[in-house]
Amino acid sequence: MTTEDTPRHHSPTDPASAEHVQKQGKGTFGLLLTYVYRDKPLLVKTLLLxxxxxxxxxxxxxxxxVFIDDYLLAGQLSVWPVVGLALGYVLTQLAAAWLRYRQTLRFTDMALAAVLDIRKHIFTHVQQLPMAFFDRAMTGQLVSRITNDTEAIKDLYVQFLSVVLTNVVLLVGIIxxxxxxxxxxxxxxxxxxxxxxGVIYLYQKLSGAAVAxxxxxxxDINGTLGESISGMAVLQACGLQHNAAERFERLNRRYYRARMRTIxxxxxxxxxxxDLLSVLVLLGILRVFGWQQVNGVVEVGVLYAFLNFMGRFTEPLAEITQRFNLYQQAMVAGDRVYQLMQQPQQHYGTSHNAIDRGAIAFHGVDFGYRPDQPVFTQLNLEIPAxxxxxxxxxxxxxxxxxxxxLLNFYAVDGGRITIDGQPLSGYGRQALRQGIGLIPQEPFILAGSIYDNIDMGRQLPRARIETAARQAHLLDTINGLAHGFDTRLGERGSRLSTGQRQQLVIARALAAAPRILLLDEATANVDSETEQVVQRALQALHGKVTLIVVAHRLSTIKAADRILVMAHGELMESGTHRQLMSQPEGRYRAxxxxxxxxxQVELAERH
Known part of the structure; x- marks a missing residue:
């Protein structure tokens, strides 16, 4: 699909104000609680451990x-009681270590399962979003949300939830x-x-905006990297590497400053x-103990136990506060994931009727990508099957x-579009995608085999795959390869020429046996030989499939039953090639x- 008519916007940014950070989290907690509730049996076992x-x-x-007060200070060092206490002490510490090890495994299992499920759902959700969303989204930012931000949610489980629960329970036990x-x-x-x-509250207030x-x-860094790498040929051809590097450096420097503020x-x-607060409290404990010791109401063993507990009491509090850095990051990341999952999906109708004939009609259609910039106004058009x-x-x-x-990528603002007399909006997703095939200007090629690229996971019979390749005049090329249909194409189909990649995309579209086939500038970037191959394929399909061919090369559509000449969203001329050429002042003729x-100039220059 080309983007000549589709306005590009800057990618949407998430609010990073302190007010937003204070308000966020409801979605993140909802997301978290969903998976906690799902893993409730495992959580119960973890809490028991x-x-x-x-x-x-x-x-x-x-x-x-007990050993200090009842045996050591009392001078009663009988062998078996002392051995029993020592053995009990060792066994309790070994048991504590083993149980915490099992508990950590359980929490990690919950976290990885949650991330696995979240990534699966968010990627499925992104695939169902309308094209209008992708008009303003950046690929790098979407990848960052699906990978980095979901990984931060795992940290919320393992590094925060696990630590907080563990240490809160430990604090209660110590108290x-x-x-x-x-x-x-x-x-x-x-x-x-x-x-x-109070320290935690102050930390959240001061660090929230920096974390966001x-x-x-x-x-933004991921988005800039993805944009620069995908357009590297243009950057190098125009000598813009320095500009791209400066733009990346500015983002990198801002990220460094934001992270340093947090740190x-x-x-x-x-x-x-x-640490400072714990020292002050320890001084208070020693002061009270000294007063009680003077009055003879406390034992030395109690002081030892308290000093031991205070070391364990301080450490959980320190652990909890240190994890709030991860908590802030995870909450922001979770909020970004939640916002993406709340994006409305593409809506389809409920009709299960298939597209049988492929007759198309536009009835007074109004549409614009922006309300103040209409593309179509009262467009009327009839296309027979x-x-x-x-x-x-x-x-x-x-x-x-x-x-x-026609692909239902966007909803019309007014009027209606019908296929075989039924409203386009009433067709179900399966019926619409099977009934309409698209051949875009830029071929989308997977790094798999030729067979995989034609089948695209649809589990089509091999006979249909071969028939589609024959219809696209690609079968001889495939049979000439060492591994035939199993030949691996590499990234972006690097083993095929530009024309062969376009033929492969045509075969992919034909394999689904659509009733309507749309070609969007499919011959714009191919040579004359490949254009003739496309023309032969179109002639073979003529009369069997409704063909709508957007063409830059007018020679591609000379044999069309009807040629529509459009300007500023209006249908200016309509007719066959012969009819349009007979109009002296016609746009098509010019x-x-x-x-x-x-x-002719190009041919003359070659010779």
Whole structure:
């Protein structure tokens, strides 16, 4: 499909303001909860492992406290009780390590399964989006959303959700153990929690916009790379490498500054702040312990256990705060994925009727890509079944738009289009895509085999594949290759010539046996020999299939039953080649003569 009639817009950017960052997350949490609920049995098992690991973890300091107070300080060092306590301590720590290992595996399993499912759904969703979406989207940014942003959601599972759940449960277990030992010391330790919550809140407020900026800039970098690499021939031919490099450098520098803002905020507010607060709380615990020791109401083993617990108490809080950097990135990435999945899909009708004949009619059709720039106004057109219709006109005349509307890529603003007397909008997706074939100007070739490129996953019989190749006059070329239909073509069909790639695309379209075949400038970039091959294929299909051929080379459509000459979205002339050539002041006559003169000049230069 050419884009001569389709306006290109800048890619949509995600809002990166602090206000947006504060409001976002509802979609991300909804996406997350969907997969958490789906994996509920696995989550329950993971939480059970987590509870057992926490119990085993906090049991160690309690056993150490019993050993210090009841045996070591009491001078009762009997062999078997001491050996039992030591063995219990070792076993609880080994059990805690093994249970946390199993729990980590479960969380990772959940995360990878979620990412697998999200990527599958988002790619399926993107394939169902209307063409209007792709008019303004950049390939690199879409790839970034499907790959990088979904990977960030995995981090939300493994690096954030897993860490937060693990450490919250561990904190609860430690607090309960502290309360069993000494309530007053436990209350002093609890002062650390509200201060940490305040640090986290402050971090989110300060870093939200920077994180959103960095995600968007990474997407822009991917988009710029994809655009530059795909257009490398043009960049080198025009000597624009320096300009492209400067543009990339500006984006890269902005991304660097955004990431450094995030890192600086995290470096100031996360681990250093938690360490400082934990030292202050530890001083408070020592002060209260000293007071209790003077009054003779506390044991030394309790202090040991508390110091041990405080080390474990501080670490989960530090872990949680450090993970909020990943949390911010994952929330922004999840929001971008959620926004993409909320894009409305292409709508099709519910009718299962197939296109039997291929008669087309435009009844007072109005259409424009923008409301203030109409392309068609009250377009009326009748195309009988089996007719060969040529469409010509200068750039921007509405030729490709005519095909886009027939393919239901865009909805009309007014009037209606019918096929075999039924509204185009009423046909189901399967009926429409099987009944209408498209041969674009730029061949889309997979890096697979010739057979794969003709079949395109439709599981067509081999006989139909061979028939389509014969109709496209490509069968002799295929049989001349060492591996025939199994020949691998490489990226973009590099093993075939330009003309052969176009013939391959024609065979692909014919393999589905469509009732309507659309050619969009299919001979614009091929040589005269390949053009003659296309003409022979069209003549063979003439009368069997409704042919609508948008042509730059007027020689391609000389044999058409009717030629439509379009200008500024209006049908200016209509008739056969002979009829249009008989009009002295006609547009078609002028275009044809101009091409003939250009061809004569080209032939003269060759000789």
């Amino acid at each position: 987590l509870l057992l690991a926490t119990a085993a973890d906090v049991a160690g300091p309690l056993l150490a406290k 309960v153990a502290m309360a069993l030992l000494n309530v007053q010391l436990m209350l002093v330790a609890l002062l650390l929690i509200p201060t940490v919550v 900026d960095s995600r968007q800039l990474r997407s 600086n905020i995290g470096a100031a507010l996360l681990r250093p702040a938690i 089996g007719a060969f219709i040529g469409v010509v006109g200068h750039t921007g005349s509405g030729k490709s738009t005519l095909l886009n509307l 275009m044809y003569r101009l091409q003939q003169q250009a061809r």
